[in-house]
Amino acid sequence: MLLFTVGCILGLLAIIKFTKAYYSLYLLHKNSNSTRANMFKELLINSAMEILLFVVIVVFVIVALVHKPEVSLVPY
Numbered sequence: 001m002l003l004f005t006v007g008c009i010l011g012l013l014a015i016i017k018f019t020k021a022y023y024s025l026y027l028l029h030k031n032s033n034s035t036r037a038n039m040f041k042e043l044l045i046n047s048a049m050e051i052l053l054f055v056v057i058v059v060f061v062i063v064a065l066v067h068k069p070e071v072s073l074v075p076y
Contacts, residue, residue: 004063011055018047 022044029037 003066004059007055007059007062011051011059014051014055015048018051019044022047 022040026037026040026044029040
């Protein structure tokens with residue numbers, strides 16, 4: 001459970017950091033170059049979703065490996 005919590009916290013921090021960086025670039029180019037601003041907006045959305053998906057997959061795999069459930073498809 002500790003690994004799950006740490007992974008979620010690190011993932012949220014990474015999403016916040018990317019959000020701040022891309023949003024500041026979006027605001028910088030919003031008035032002067034709308035095409036570039038929209039590019040940064042799309043990068044913001046895509047990077048946040050990719051990081052969230054990566055964190056969910058990695059954290060659940062680590063938790064599954066740590067707990068090692070006793071599941072077998074072959075009956076004894």
